[in-house]
Amino acid sequence: MAIRIKTTQKILLLILTGVLLLCLAASVLVDGLLLPVRVVGASMAEAFLGPHYRVTCPQCRYRFAVDATLLPPSQKVGCPNCGHQNIELENASVQPGERLLVDRWTYRFRDPGRWEPVLFRSVDPPLEYCLKRVVGLPHERVQIVAGDVWINGQCVKKDWSTLRPMAILIHDASSDAPRRDIPSRWRPVTQVNRWKKRERGFRFSRNPATDVSEGTGWIGYQHFDFVRGVPRERERITDNYAYNQTLSRSLSSMSDLILSARVRSQGGGTLKFRLGTCELQLDASSQRGLLLHENCPVAQCVWDGKRISRDTRLEIAVVDRQFFFVIEGEVLLRYDLDKSNLDKSDLDESLGSADHQEGANPAGNTMSLDPRWYLAIGAKNLDLDVTEVQILRDVYYTDRIVGVARTRRGECQLGEGQFFVLGDNSPLSLDSRREGAGSLMERADIRGRAVRWR
Numbered sequence: 001m002a003i004r005i006k007t008t009q010k011i012l013l014l015i016l017t018g019v020l021l022l023c024l025a026a027s028v029l030v031d032g033l034l035l036p037v038r039v040v041g042a043s044m045a046e047a048f049l050g051p052h053y054r055v056t057c058p059q060c061r062y063r064f065a066v067d068a069t070l071l072p073p074s075q076k077v078g079c080p081n082c083g084h085q086n087i088e089l090e091n092a093s094v095q096p097g098e099r100l101l102v103d104r105w106t107y108r109f110r111d112p113g114r115w116e117p118v119l120f121r122s123v124d125p126p127l128e129y130c131l132k133r134v135v136g137l138p139h140e141r142v143q144i145v146a147g148d149v150w151i152n153g154q155c156v157k158k159d160w161s162t163l164r165p166m167a168i169l170i171h172d173a174s175s176d177a178p179r180r181d182i183p184s185r186w187r188p189v190t191q192v193n194r195w196k197k198r199e200r201g202f203r204f205s206r207n208p209a210t211d212v213s214e215g216t217g218w219i220g221y222q223h224f225d226f227v228r229g230v231p232r233e234r235e236r237i238t239d240n241y242a243y244n245q246t247l248s249r250s251l252s253s254m255s256d257l258i259l260s261a262r263v264r265s266q267g268g269g270t271l272k273f274r275l276g277t278c279e280l281q282l283d284a285s286s287q288r289g290l291l292l293h294e295n296c297p298v299a300q301c302v303w304d305g306k307r308i309s310r311d312t313r314l315e316i317a318v319v320d321r322q323f324f325f326v327i328e329g330e331v332l333l334r335y336d337l338d339k340s341n342l343d344k345s346d347l348d349e350s351l352g353s354a355d356h357q358e359g360a361n362p363a364g365n366t367m368s369l370d371p372r373w374y375l376a377i378g379a380k381n382l383d384l385d386v387t388e389v390q391i392l393r394d395v396y397y398t399d400r401i402v403g404v405a406r407t408r409r410g411e412c413q414l415g416e417g418q419f420f421v422l423g424d425n426s427p428l429s430l431d432s433r434r435e436g437a438g439s440l441m442e443r444a445d446i447r448g449r450a451v452r453w454r
């Protein structure tokens with residue numbers, strides 16, 4: 001039997017609900033279940049910025065943030081993108097640290113998860129609210145190996161939604177400065193040279209003679225770093241932190257990279273991306289994607305070829321020994337590069353004709369790409385526009401912390417209620433890499449979950 005509620009009862013019910021909601025809101029504000037705080041340090045940059053300057057390079061127009069709490073005595077900074085030095089900060093104003101809400105509610109019911117940013121009471125330095133990221137959970141064995149976090153002897157593999165917001169920009173080709181002493185970092189590297197530079201990117205035009213079968217035309221990336229503005233050609237990409245302008249330390253070679261670009265193509269040819277030992281081949285007519293690892297086909301995916309006939313953001317990544325292929329934020333292919341026992345039956349036999357045999361073309365067509373090109377974009381038999389080409393890197397956890405004499409060596413065994421925490425700005429973050437139990441986060445000291453206040 002249906003229950004009929006009279007109008008007066010309905011009104012009473014509404015008033016009661018309203019009063020309850022008001023009480024809840026008041027309790028949240030009075031009890032401080034959501035407490036506003038402001039970031040004051042540099043150790044979680046660039047995900048969470050403390051007081052900083054927003055700098056636009058006068059030479060290449062690249063925009064970047066610089067720590068305002070540690071500035072060079074000259075008050076001048078260098079551009080990480082084009083190497084231009086002596087950028088004056090005189091006209092820039094300090095931006096305050098980011099505002100956060102401390103969610104004191106969530107961790108009453110569960111422990112923090114891996115990669116979550118957490119606020120806790122720290123003993124050294126003495127702080128009521130210290131912000132770090134949780135990487136190791138109670139009873140786990142934690143070790144930093146070549147910039148990555150290893151748990152119980154295995155490299156921890158972040159998922160895309162965790163790693164992408166943590167990524168740090170290395171180079172943006174749309175802000176590639178015209179400097180006489182540095183050639184363009186992206187350049188044609190094969191005989192099939194149908195690549196041309198265009199505004200904010202590059203264009204590949206197929207051979208108008210359709211009966212001519214050509215190999216793949218590639219552009220490759222040459223890295224530079226800068227010592228006092230002097231460019232040095234580098235074979236590998238290093239973990240520069242532009243945020244830390246005063247820091248002097250040795251840079252580490254990086255392999256965890258993301259290549260991001262907007263792509264628009266016409267024609268049924270092939271688009272290729274090389275990242276280290278991985279190569280992704282996207283065939284526009286069959287709408288198949290094929291992943292090669294060390295020249296062997298290892299995985300495939302189906303993708304909607306129409307998507308790149310429009311202007312579409314494609315991202316290729318090798319991070320934490322796994323490969324990602326992402327279109328407009330949607331992960332189409334994720335492959336574990338540690339997978340040793342590959343089941344070849346997973347692969348479609350029709351891919352036997354794939355382009356990966358191009359290098360061994362019996363016609364003597366030597367179009368295979370020199371392995372020294374760690375990052376490269378290739379095209380074959382299609383018209384292609386590539387714009388907004390960016391290279392980003394994963395956070396690299398350094399062995400040493402500036403100003404700290406000793407850091408942990410080997411594995412750290414966590415006990416009951418202990419968490420291993422790290423700052424994203426690894427070279428200067430005072431975190432669990434330091435020796436001594438006080439550097440770990442204890443469950444009792446957790447103050448809450450860090451929530452962005454936008």
Ligand SMILES: [Zn+2]
Pocket residue numbers: 057058059060061062079080081082083084177
């Ligand atoms: Zn610049």
